[in-house]
Amino acid sequence: MSDASEMITLTIDGQQVAVAAGTTILEAARSVGIDVPVICYHEATTANGLCRVCVVDADGGRLLQPACIVPCRAGMVVETRNERVERSRRTILEMLNSAVNLAEAPAIQALLDDYGAQPDRFPAAEKRDHALIDDNPFYVRDYSQCVLCWRCVQVCAEDAQYTYALTLDHRGFETHVSTAFGVPMLDSSCVFCGQCVSVCPTGALKPKIEFGLEQGWTLEQIWENTRFLKKNRRKSG
Amino acid sequence: MAEMTRLGEIVARYTGRGRDALLPVLWEVQREAGFVDAETALSVSRTLHVPIADIYGVIGFYSLFSDEPEGETVIHVCTDPSCGLAGVDSVLDGLCAQLGVRPGETTADGRYTIKRSTCLGLCEHAPAALVCRRGEGEHSHAPVTDSETLLNGSRPARAAVVGGDWHVFFPGVEPNHTESLAQYGDYAALRHALLALTPEQVSAEVEAAGLVGRGGAGFPTGMKWRFTRGAGGQPHYAVCNADESEPGTFKDRVLMEHRPHLLLEGLLLCAYAIQARYAFVFIRGEYPEAAAIMETAIREAQSAGLLGERIMGTDFSCSVEIRRGGGAYICGEETALFEAIEGKRGFPRIKPPYPTTHGLFDRPTSINNVETLCAVPAIISNGAGWFRQWGTEKSTGTKLVSVSGHVRRPGVYEISFGLTLRELLEGHCAGFVGEPQAVLTGGAAGTFLRADEIDVPLTFEGLQAAGTTLGSGAVMVFNTEVDLRDVLRRLGHFFAHESCGKCFPCQLGTRRQMEILDRLAQPLPGDAERLRDIGLTMSEASLCGLGQTAAAAVLSALRKWPALFAAGS
Numbered sequence: 118m119s120d121a122s123e124m125i126t127l128t129i130d131g132q133q134v135a136v137a138a139g140t141t142i143l144e145a146a147r148s149v150g151i152d153v154p155v156i157c158y159h160e161a162t163t164a165n166g167l168c169r170v171c172v173v174d175a176d177g178g179r180l181l182q183p184a185c186i187v188p189c190r191a192g193m194v195v196e197t198r199n200e201r202v203e204r205s206r207r208t209i210l211e212m213l214n215s216a217v218n219l220a221e222a223p224a225i226q227a228l229l230d231d232y233g234a235q236p237d238r239f240p241a242a243e244k245r246d247h248a249l250i251d252d253n254p255f256y257v258r259d260y261s262q263c264v265l266c267w268r269c270v271q272v273c274a275e276d277a278q279y280t281y282a283l284t285l286d287h288r289g290f291e292t293h294v295s296t297a298f299g300v301p302m303l304d305s306s307c308v309f310c311g312q313c314v315s316v317c318p319t320g321a322l323k324p325k326i327e328f329g330l331e332q333g334w335t336l337e338q339i340w341e342n343t344r345f346l347k348k349n350r351r352k353s354g
Numbered sequence: 355m356a357e358m359t360r361l362g363e364i365v366a367r368y369t370g371r372g373r374d375a376l377l378p379v380l381w382e383v384q385r386e387a388g389f390v391d392a393e394t395a396l397s398v399s400r401t402l403h404v405p406i407a408d409i410y411g412v413i414g415f416y417s418l419f420s421d422e423p424e425g426e427t428v429i430h431v432c433t434d435p436s437c438g439l440a441g442v443d444s445v446l447d448g449l450c451a452q453l454g455v456r457p458g459e460t461t462a463d464g465r466y467t468i469k470r471s472t473c474l475g476l477c478e479h480a481p482a483a484l485v486c487r488r489g490e491g492e493h494s495h496a497p498v499t500d501s502e503t504l505l506n507g508s509r510p511a512r513a514a515v516v517g518g519d520w521h522v523f524f525p526g527v528e529p530n531h532t533e534s535l536a537q538y539g540d541y542a543a544l545r546h547a548l549l550a551l552t553p554e555q556v557s558a559e560v561e562a563a564g565l566v567g568r569g570g571a572g573f574p575t576g577m578k579w580r581f582t583r584g585a586g587g588q589p590h591y592a593v594c595n596a597d598e599s600e601p602g603t604f605k606d607r608v609l610m611e612h613r614p615h616l617l618l619e620g621l622l623l624c625a626y627a628i629q630a631r632y633a634f635v636f637i638r639g640e641y642p643e644a645a646a647i648m649e650t651a652i653r654e655a656q657s658a659g660l661l662g663e664r665i666m667g668t669d670f671s672c673s674v675e676i677r678r679g680g681g682a683y684i685c686g687e688e689t690a691l692f693e694a695i696e697g698k699r700g701f702p703r704i705k706p707p708y709p710t711t712h713g714l715f716d717r718p719t720s721i722n723n724v725e726t727l728c729a730v731p732a733i734i735s736n737g738a739g740w741f742r743q744w745g746t747e748k749s750t751g752t753k754l755v756s757v758s759g760h761v762r763r764p765g766v767y768e769i770s771f772g773l774t775l776r777e778l779l780e781g782h783c784a785g786f787v788g789e790p791q792a793v794l795t796g797g798a799a800g801t802f803l804r805a806d807e808i809d810v811p812l813t814f815e816g817l818q819a820a821g822t823t824l825g826s827g828a829v830m831v832f833n834t835e836v837d838l839r840d841v842l843r844r845l846g847h848f849f850a851h852e853s854c855g856k857c858f859p860c861q862l863g864t865r866r867q868m869e870i871l872d873r874l875a876q877p878l879p880g881d882a883e884r885l886r887d888i889g890l891t892m893s894e895a896s897l898c899g900l901g902q903t904a905a906a907a908v909l910s911a912l913r914k915w916p917a918l919f920a921a922g923s
């Protein structure tokens with residue numbers, strides 16, 4: 118492991134860049150104003166290299182490198198947007214769009230435009246459909262909009278809250294976020310801190326009030342549907 | 355009620371254990387009850403101090419665990435390529451018709467659930483099934499000849515087919531039984547190492563022999579051991595990767611079923627070389643016989659003082675534990691395997707850091723394939739030069755290959771590196787059934803060769819030059835009667851079923867690839883281009899080796915037989 122105080126130099130898109138050892142390619146690129154797209158990456162959560170739209174070409178290697186997690190190496194030559202990179206990013210975006218409802222993910226929509234992703238690139242493709250889950254007074258969950266960035270699961274666990282209400286169920290394309298045995302949020306260990314809602318990059322997790330306004334609820338209805346104590350009291354008596 | 359008590363007793367026995375006991379306890383509960391209910395999961399959560407949500411996530415990750423009741427007997431029928439060639443589709447259809455269910459369903463009387471399965475590692479006896487009986491346990495069943503014997507729980511005998519040049523792995527006669535400790539004899543190589551060699555000398559000898567890993571990645575074994583031994587932080591772990599789930603690969607199963615002590619001796623030599631106090635053998639859940647045989651061998655070795663405390667009266671102590679996988683190909687990837695042992699979902703980790711410094715429980719770990727470890731005792735007994743008398747400079751010694759499909763004598767063959775693929779198939783395997791069309795080497799993650807390309811020498815470098823790979827040593831042969839589109843379709847289903855879902859290219863790409871391969875008979879315009887983009891994206895941008903190779907066979911078929919992908923052919 119190199120000493121973190123040590124400075125190293127690399128080339129990004131033809132530009133010489135000097136950074137502290139241990140800096141990721143993403144941070145180095147951003148430091149000189151080069152934009153690398155991200156979906157799963159978030160400053161407040163552990164980066165797991167999931168979405169791979171941040172991949173760049175490093176030294177022409179066989180594999181593209183996820184910029185959000187790969188540290189810079191001295192003398193590295195990085196191309197952030199060549200043909201291989203574009204193909205991977207575009208294809209990932211097209212596949213994502215074929216599987217997930219991205220209507221309420223404007224940042225991802227902008228990437229689709231930027232990379233010339235065809236919205237109907239994959240005809241007859243199965244979508245990840247899930248019914249909206251409205252099981253608590255604080256937020257609703259619509260996993261047909263979930264891109265599986267894991268942020269909600271992570272902030273609920275070691276990245277912030279240590280509450281462990283959420284997990285991933287199944288695997289592969291069938292993977293989805295769930296409580297233990299799919300119980301309603303109120304029966305889980307959830308403490309309604311709202312951190313998951315705040316880090317969700319799509320419309321998958323939404324505050325109940327916002328959801329109510331979108332549905333055209335009256336103030337009275339919003340009041341009725343978003344009060345924890347009132348609802349509980351009614352249940353028990 | 356009685357059942358709840360039995361489950362309670364099972365869980366209670368795990369008091370004081372940690373998260374790494376999760377797979378073992380889930381296996382026991384699953385076997386006893388046929389599924390893991392929420393109440394039992396909660397008591398497991400309290401006993402092992404693991405969040406209930408995490409336990410649920412683990413149950414959902416593995417194919418052999420269920421969170422809801424299924425039939426008393428669950429039959430997993432393999433539908434991967436080798437079983438496909440052996441006519442498994444009509445077997446499955448017949449079975450389902452007889453029971454009045456479709457694959458994935460349970461009979462109305464609750465007695466049977468029928469499921470499709472990925473490769474069960476019994477390809478030389480295809481078609482194959484795994485039978486899980488509630489309250490009793492699991493057994494494999496191959497070949498499946500008729501529904502009746504499958505349903506009544508009988509277990510057809512399967513004689514090993516092992517051929518080739520027996521030097522390293524199968525000295526002497528063709529194995530037809532499990533070798534006991536008495537038959538295997540003393541662990542002479544281990545004794546020699548413990549009494550006369552330093553750990554450094556052991557790994558140096560293995561390095562000098564040029565032994566490289568046989569699990570597919572081809573990393574030099576002695577070097578791996580040297581790195582691990584030198585890494586800071588105790589304890590060190592020695593892990594045997596017996597997850598063998600690459601379609602068409604069954605050599606590790608044959609080694610474990612017939613020569614369990616050879617594997618244990620190799621594992622202990624590794625443990626000594628890296629100075630590990632603990633060793634694990636991670637065996638795929640679909641190998642119940644191999645797991646039972648290894649358990650017995652461990653007990654035998656323990657009573658003979660060959661493993662455990664102060665082995666052979668020396669200062670060296672090492673325990674060996676078995677862990678059974680829950681049904682997930684990805685757990686053969688070394689870091690996913692560590693996660694599985696640690697009681698988590700089998701997600702591959704980001705590398706670096708590598709296992710030699712941050713492996714099992716984040717400690718320095720050497721993980722080696724079954725075959726790799728089985729080569730070690732003979733190297734230590736006879737020396738590096740002896741091993742090098744076979745093979746080439748870069749591919750030393752002998753290698754086990756698993757041959758299935760259209761050859762007269764499918765089985766495991768020990769070959770000297772350098773033999774050509776044609777010599778293997780026409781010589782050892784007694785020739786083809788029908789006219790050969792294509793050979794898939796390296797399993798589902800491998801690439802196709804045309805029938806006119808099989809003069810290639812079986813060496814790491816030879817196959818690489820031919821643009822293909824030896825991988826795990828799987829060789830699947832397809833004759834001209836086979837529609838390769840059917841083979842591609844099965845491979846597509848395999849990867850879509852086995853992607854862990856962690857990274858987007860593979861999680862999405864394996865599904866989109868499968869959908870297109872499913873409609874190859876009537877492709878949509880642009881499908882070949884779609885397959886190419888998906889394939890290159892998975893190959894270049896995926897997180898682990900699964901996604902990076904999930905399109906290898908498809909991309910090679912696109913190059914070699916473009917007509918397969920054209921409309922109206």
Ligand SMILES: Cc1cc2nc3c(=O)[nH]c(=O)nc-3n(C[C@H](O)[C@H](O)[C@H](O)COP(=O)(O)O)c2cc1C
Pocket residue numbers: 566567568569570571572573575595596597598599600683684685686687688689721722723724726727898899900
């Ligand atoms: C998807 C995937 C599956 C793998 N499955 C196995 C396996 O079943 N057995 C195995 O020994 N190695 C498997 N490997 C390779 C291991 O990651 C690792 O390289 C190997 O266990 C190291 O042992 P070796 O050096 O003796 O080959 C797999 C790799 C990947 C990417």
Ligand code: SF4
Pocket residue numbers: 262263264265266267268269270294313316317318319321322
């Ligand atoms: S619900 Fe939102 S935060 Fe959670 S994984 Fe899905 S997209 Fe990410």
Ligand code: SF4
Pocket residue numbers: 684702852853854855856857858860861896897898899900901902
């Ligand atoms: S490549 Fe596939 S198996 Fe590997 S981490 Fe990504 S999704 Fe999982």
Ligand code: FES
Pocket residue numbers: 154155156157158165166167168169170171172183184185186
């Ligand atoms: S932002 Fe790097 S993998 Fe998602």
